[in-house]
Amino acid sequence: MKRRKFDVAAVPGNAARAVDDRFGVATPLRRLLNKVFPDHWSFLLGEIALFSFVVLLLTGVFLTFFYEPAMTEVIYNGSYAPLRGTPMSAAYASTLDISFDVRGGLIMRQMHHWAALLFMAAIVVHMLRVFFTGAFRKPRETNWIIGSLLFWVGFLAGFTGYSLPDDGLSGTGLRIASAIMLSIPVIGSWVTAAVFNGEFPGTIIISRFFIAHVLLIPGLLIALISVHLGLVFTQKHTQWPGPGRTNGNVVGERMFPRYAIKQGGFFMVVFGVIALMGGLFQINPVWLFGPYEAWVVSAASQPDWYVMFLDGSTRLMPDWEITIPIGEGYVIPPLFWPTVVLPGILVAISLFYPFMEARHLKDYRSHNLLQRPRDVPFRTGLGVMAVTFYVILTLSGANDVIADKFQISLNAMTWAGRIGLLLLPPLAYYVTYRICLGLQQHDREVLAHGVETGIIRRLPDGRFVEVHQPLSAGNGHGELDYAGWVVPKKMNRLGALGPAIRGFFYPIERPVEAPVSPGHPPVEPRPEREEVTSGETRP
Amino acid sequence: MSSHTGQPTLPGGEPLDVNDPRLSRFDIVREGARRDDIEIVHYEPQVAPGTKAERRLVRTVAGFFLLTGLAATAFLAVYIWWPWEYEPGRGGDKLYTPLLGVTLGVALLAVGFGILTWGKKLLPKEVSIQDRHVGAPSSEDQRLTSETMAYMADELGVKRRPLLGVSLLAGLAPVAAVAAAPLVGGLISDPHKDNQLMTTGFTPRDGQKIRLVREDGRPIRPADISAGGQITVFPGVEHGVSNQYADSPTLLIHLREEDAVESRRNNERAGHDGYMWGNYAAYSKVCTHAGCPASLYEQQTNRLLCPCHQSQFLITDNAKPIFGPASRRLPQLPIEVDAEGYFVAKSDYTEAVGPDFWERP
Numbered sequence: 088m089k090r091r092k093f094d095v096a097a098v099p100g101n102a103a104r105a106v107d108d109r110f111g112v113a114t115p116l117r118r119l120l121n122k123v124f125p126d127h128w129s130f131l132l133g134e135i136a137l138f139s140f141v142v143l144l145l146t147g148v149f150l151t152f153f154y155e156p157a158m159t160e161v162i163y164n165g166s167y168a169p170l171r172g173t174p175m176s177a178a179y180a181s182t183l184d185i186s187f188d189v190r191g192g193l194i195m196r197q198m199h200h201w202a203a204l205l206f207m208a209a210i211v212v213h214m215l216r217v218f219f220t221g222a223f224r225k226p227r228e229t230n231w232i233i234g235s236l237l238f239w240v241g242f243l244a245g246f247t248g249y250s251l252p253d254d255g256l257s258g259t260g261l262r263i264a265s266a267i268m269l270s271i272p273v274i275g276s277w278v279t280a281a282v283f284n285g286e287f288p289g290t291i292i293i294s295r296f297f298i299a300h301v302l303l304i305p306g307l308l309i310a311l312i313s314v315h316l317g318l319v320f321t322q323k324h325t326q327w328p329g330p331g332r333t334n335g336n337v338v339g340e341r342m343f344p345r346y347a348i349k350q351g352g353f354f355m356v357v358f359g360v361i362a363l364m365g366g367l368f369q370i371n372p373v374w375l376f377g378p379y380e381a382w383v384v385s386a387a388s389q390p391d392w393y394v395m396f397l398d399g400s401t402r403l404m405p406d407w408e409i410t411i412p413i414g415e416g417y418v419i420p421p422l423f424w425p426t427v428v429l430p431g432i433l434v435a436i437s438l439f440y441p442f443m444e445a446r447h448l449k450d451y452r453s454h455n456l457l458q459r460p461r462d463v464p465f466r467t468g469l470g471v472m473a474v475t476f477y478v479i480l481t482l483s484g485a486n487d488v489i490a491d492k493f494q495i496s497l498n499a500m501t502w503a504g505r506i507g508l509l510l511l512p513p514l515a516y517y518v519t520y521r522i523c524l525g526l527q528q529h530d531r532e533v534l535a536h537g538v539e540t541g542i543i544r545r546l547p548d549g550r551f552v553e554v555h556q557p558l559s560a561g562n563g564h565g566e567l568d569y570a571g572w573v574v575p576k577k578m579n580r581l582g583a584l585g586p587a588i589r590g591f592f593y594p595i596e597r598p599v600e601a602p603v604s605p606g607h608p609p610v611e612p613r614p615e616r617e618e619v620t621s622g623e624t625r626p
Numbered sequence: 627m628s629s630h631t632g633q634p635t636l637p638g639g640e641p642l643d644v645n646d647p648r649l650s651r652f653d654i655v656r657e658g659a660r661r662d663d664i665e666i667v668h669y670e671p672q673v674a675p676g677t678k679a680e681r682r683l684v685r686t687v688a689g690f691f692l693l694t695g696l697a698a699t700a701f702l703a704v705y706i707w708w709p710w711e712y713e714p715g716r717g718g719d720k721l722y723t724p725l726l727g728v729t730l731g732v733a734l735l736a737v738g739f740g741i742l743t744w745g746k747k748l749l750p751k752e753v754s755i756q757d758r759h760v761g762a763p764s765s766e767d768q769r770l771t772s773e774t775m776a777y778m779a780d781e782l783g784v785k786r787r788p789l790l791g792v793s794l795l796a797g798l799a800p801v802a803a804v805a806a807a808p809l810v811g812g813l814i815s816d817p818h819k820d821n822q823l824m825t826t827g828f829t830p831r832d833g834q835k836i837r838l839v840r841e842d843g844r845p846i847r848p849a850d851i852s853a854g855g856q857i858t859v860f861p862g863v864e865h866g867v868s869n870q871y872a873d874s875p876t877l878l879i880h881l882r883e884e885d886a887v888e889s890r891r892n893n894e895r896a897g898h899d900g901y902m903w904g905n906y907a908a909y910s911k912v913c914t915h916a917g918c919p920a921s922l923y924e925q926q927t928n929r930l931l932c933p934c935h936q937s938q939f940l941i942t943d944n945a946k947p948i949f950g951p952a953s954r955r956l957p958q959l960p961i962e963v964d965a966e967g968y969f970v971a972k973s974d975y976t977e978a979v980g981p982d983f984w985e986r987p
Binding site: 275284360501 | 662710726727736739749752753755759815816858871873916917921936949980982983984985
C-alpha cells in the first residue's frame with residue numbers, strides 16, 4: 088500500500104480554514120486579538136477583585152462537598168479534643184470537620200475567607216480609583232451602577248458566608264441581623280418571622296443562607312460581573328491623557344499576546360498570594376469561638392472588615408427612640424437609622440452620583456479621558472469626605488478594642504466618634520480642596536517658569552536667584568497649556584541628569600578617568616537601539 | 627520599519643494585497659490591525675535575539691517555571707506524607723496548613739512571575755492606537771433603528787386596537803402575582819403566633835412556676851451567689867438551656883445591701899415592687915438594642931455592658947440605659963423562692979424581651 092502524503096505543517100492552517108468556513112470566526116477573532124488596551128497600574132485593581140472571585144468559586148465548591156447546612160443538634164465527636172462531647176449544630180460540627188478531619192480542608196477554608204476579604208477590598212479600592220479619576224462619567228454610568236451593586240451583593244455574599252459556620256461569633260452577628268430586620272417600621276416583625284420562619288434563631292436560617300450563599304448570590308454576582316466586563320469591552324477602557332491620547336482613541340497594547348500574558352501572570356500572582364495567606368495567616372478560628380449559644384458573647388466581637396462600618400454607625404447612634412402615640416403606641420427603635428436608613432442613603436448616593444455630577448456641571452458629553460484628582464477639586468474633596476466618614480465608622484466598629492489597647496475610656500471613644508463623624512468629613516473636604524488647588528498651582532508654575540535646577544546664581548548686584556529650566560523652547564514663559572497630565576518637576580525627569588548611581592548595597596564606583604582633552608566627549612554616547620526588521624521601511 | 631514614527635499614519639489609500647508574497651508576516655499583521663482601525667505606531671523588541679541579555683532572561687523564566695514544578699511537587703509530598711491529623715499540643719500537624727500554603731503559594735507565584743517576565747521583558751514593546759469611533763452610531767443609524775421599532779409597533783397596531791393592550795396587561799398582571807404568591811405565601815409566618823414576641827420560657831406552665839436553673843440544669847438557692855455576684859440563669863424547662871429559648875437567658879444578681887435598698891426604691895417607683903427577692907434581682911440578658919447578651923457586669927458601679935454596641939445599663943435603677951444606643955431598659959423578671967428553697971419566676975416577664983420592634987406595646 089502506498090503511504091499517503093501527510094503535510095504536518097499544513098494541519099493548523101487547514102483546521103483553521105475548516106472552522107472558519109463553518110462558524111465565520113476569523114474576522115471577530117482578529118478583532119479580539121487586536122483590541123487595544125491602555126495600560127496603567129491603577130487599571131489592575133478591578134482585576135484583583137475578579138481573580139479573587141475565581142478563587143472564591145474554586146475553593147467554595149470544595150467546601151460544599153463537606154459542609155452540612157443543618158441546624159440539627161449533634162454531639163461533636165471529631166478530632167478537636169477540647170470540644171468533644173459538646174452539643175452543637177450540624178453546620179458547626181461539619182465546619183470543625185473541614186478544619187480538622189478533612190485533609191487540606193483548613194487551607195481551603197482559610198483561602199476562601201481571605202479571598203472574600205480581598206474581593207471586597209479590591210472592589211472598594213477599584214471603586215475609589217474609578218471615582219477619583221472620573222471614569223464613571225458618560226458613557227460609563229451603567230457600569231458604575233453595576234459596580235456599586237457588586238459591592239452590596241458582595242457584602243451579602245460575605246455576610247451569609249460568615250454566618251454559615253454557626254459559631255459563637257457568627258451567631259451573634261445573625262442575632263444582630265435579626266434585630267435589624269425587626270427594627271423596620273410596620274413590617275419588621277413580619278420580615279423577621281418570614282426570614283427565620285418564626286422567632287430567632289429557629290431551625291431553618293442556616294439552610295436558607297446556604298442556598299443564598301452558594302446559588303442565588305453567586306449567580307447574581309456572575310451575571311453582574313459578566314455585564315460589567317462586557318461593558319468595559321464594548322465601551323473600551325478609559326485612558327489617562329498624555330501624548331497622542333485623545334477622547335477619540337485608545338493608546339496602548341494590543342490584547343494578544345503581551346497584554347493577555349501579563350493578565351494571566353497577574354492572576355497567578357493573586358492566586359499565589361491568597362494561597363500564602365490561607366496557609367500562613369489564621370483567619371476565623373471557629374473552634375476557639377465555640378458553638379453559638381444565645382447567652383454567650385465576648386468582648387472584642389468584631390465582624391469582617393467590610394461590615395465594621397455598620398457596626399460603628401450602630402455604636403455611635405444616640406438612643407433616639409421615636410414613639411408614635413396612635414392606639415397602643417408604636418415604636419421606631421434607634422437601631423433602624425444606622426443599619427437600614429444609612430445603608431439605604433449610601434446606596435442611593437453611590438448609584439445616582441454620576442447623574443448628579445453631570446447635572447451639577449451641566450456636562451452631558453462622553454468622556455474617555457481620565458481626570459487627575461487634583462484637576463477636579465470638588466469631586467476629590469467629596470470623595471475624601473466620604474472616605475473619612477467611612478473610616479471613622481469603621482474605626483468606631485472597633486472602638487472597644489482601641490479603648491482597651493490604648494487605655495482610653497470607652498465612652499470617650501464613642502463621643503469622639505460621634506463628634507468626629509460630624510466635624511471631620513467637612514474638614515477633610517476643605518483640606519483636600521486646598522491641596523488640589525495647590526498641586527494644580529504648582530503644575531502651572533512649572534509650565535510657566537520651568538523646572539527648578541538647584542543651581543543658585545549670584546547676580547552682579549548681589550542677589551541670589553535659582554535658575555529654572557524652561558520646559559519649552561524659547562524663554563518658556565506661558566507657552567505651554569495646562570493639559571491635565573503629569574508635569575516633570577525634577578531635572579532627571581527631563582533626562583537632564585545622569586543615571587542614578589549603580590549598585591544595590593553600595594555604589595559601584597568607576598575608576599577615575601584620566602582628564603580628557605577638550606576635543607573628546609567625556610562619555611561615550613549610548614549605543615543606538617537596534618531596529619526592528621519587519622521587511623518594510625518607513626520614510 | 628523605524629522604531630518610532632511619531633504621528634500615527636492611518637491608512638489613507640488602498641488596502642494592501644495580503645497575498646502579495648513580498649509581504650512579511652508582520653506586514654500582514656499590521657494590515658489586519660489597520661482594517662480594525664488600529665495603527666501600530668511603535669514596535670520595539672526589548673532584547674536582541676542571541677544576546678547575553680536574552681539568554682539571561684530565558685534562564686530566569688525557565689528557572690521560575692522549574693521552581694513551580696518543584697514547589698508543586700513539594701505540595702503533593704507534604705499533602706501525602708506530612709502528619710496532618712489533629713493532636714492536642716504542639717505537634718507537627720500544626721505545620722501542615724502553613725506548609726501547604728507556602729508550597730502552593732510559591733508554586734503559583736513562580737508561575738506568575740515566570741509568565742510576567744516572559745511577557746514584560748521578552749516580548750516586544752508596542753504602542754498601538756485604536757480608533758474609538760466616538761459618536762459613531764450616527765444619528766442616521768439611530769433614526770433607522772428607531773423607525774424600525776416604531777414600525778413594529780405600527781404593525782402590532784396597539785394604538786388602533788387599544789383593547790388588545792389593555793387586555794394583555796390585565797391578563798398578565800395576575801400571572802405575575804401567581805409567580806410571587808407561592809414564595810410569599812410559603813415564607814410568611816405570623817410573628818404574633820402564640821404571642822411569641824411577648825413570652826419567654828419563664829411563662830408558668832399548668833399553674834406551675836418555672837424554676838431558675840444554671841447552665842447545667844441545676845436549680846439555684848439564694849446562698850449559691852455571694853453578695854456582689856451574678857449568674858446566668860435559664861428557665862427550668864425541657865431545652866430551657868438551648869437556643870430554642872434564645873430570648874430567655876437571664877442575669878440573676880445578688881446586690882450588696884446598700885445597692886439593694888436603692889434598687890428596691892427605684893423598683894417601687896417604676897411599679898415593680900415585689901420583683902426582687904431579698905437582695906436578689908433578675909434582669910433579661912438579651913440586650914434591648916440588638917439582642918446580644920449584655921454580659922459584662924461591672925460590680926463596683928452596678929453597670930451592665932453589652933459588648934456588641936456598648937450600651938450600658940444601670941442595674942440599681944431598673945436597668946435603665948445610661949450610655950450607648952439602647953433606648954429601653956432591660957426587662958425585669960419577678961422572682962421569689964419556692965417552698966424547697968429554690969429560685970422561681972413569679973410570672974413571665976411583664977414586657978417584651980429583646981430588641982425593639984414597631985408594634986411593641
